[in-house]
């Protein structure tokens with residue numbers, strides 16, 4: 596992960612505290628994650644309200660891309676706006692929230708990921724990509740960035756679940772160092788797959 600202008604990577608921030616400015620940066624980093632993160636091929640950035648249309652059209656309204664997600668496929672841009680309003684409160688309350696995933700260079704929207712904090716040291720993550728972006732290693736690259744971000748914001752346990760049939764997602768987590776903890780029976784409703792029925796999920800976690 597490369598440091599953005601005015602931002603520090605976790606490791607840099609933790610060890611860079613020689614003068615007053617750096618102490619302030621260290622404190623800010625602990626309180627708030629950077630709003631933009633660069634990886635080799637991706638730019639991850641906090642969403643803004645103007646992103647609603649592109650999120651809706653790229654993946655949130657796609658029944659295939661959202662099949663294994665825990666939220667209903669968006670029916671209108673208003674649904675996406677509701678999500679962005681909710682995410683704004685997450686960012687205000689916690690060190691981070693959702694990040695949109697863009698291809699570096701042309702800023703093409705690929706999908707989203709993020710951290711969902713349960714406590715300051717316990718968070719969950721997830722990811723979704725537009726169909727035309729599958730199979731390029733983007734989910735793995737974005738999830739690795741979320742693991743580093745979680746570590747940098749003081750998370751000790753980062754969790755994720757996927758439907759028992761979702762082998763691709765399980766493989767992404769394993770490539771990023773997550774370990775399978777359990778199969779949780781009748782645990783999660785996947786509203787676009789089997790509404791009103793709780794499905795079995797694979798529970799993964801990485802200890803940071």
Ligand SMILES: CC(C)(COP(=O)(O)OP(=O)(O)OC[C@H]1O[C@@H](n2cnc3c(N)ncnc32)[C@H](O)[C@@H]1OP(=O)(O)O)[C@@H](O)C(=O)NCCC(=O)NCCS
Nearest residue numbers: 660663723724729730731732733734735757762763764766
């Ligand atoms: C699941 C998803 C995130 C994967 O994104 P991606 O960018 O294609 O993933 P990556 O390319 O980083 O890695 C996928 C890995 O799974 C493998 N894979 C793909 N289909 C697979 C399958 N059916 N079974 C097992 N492994 C599979 C790929 O070969 C690749 O592994 P490799 O790098 O060792 O070859 C993407 O398909 C997606 O957004 N789906 C819709 C949303 C979703 O389901 N999100 C997850 C909810 S838990």
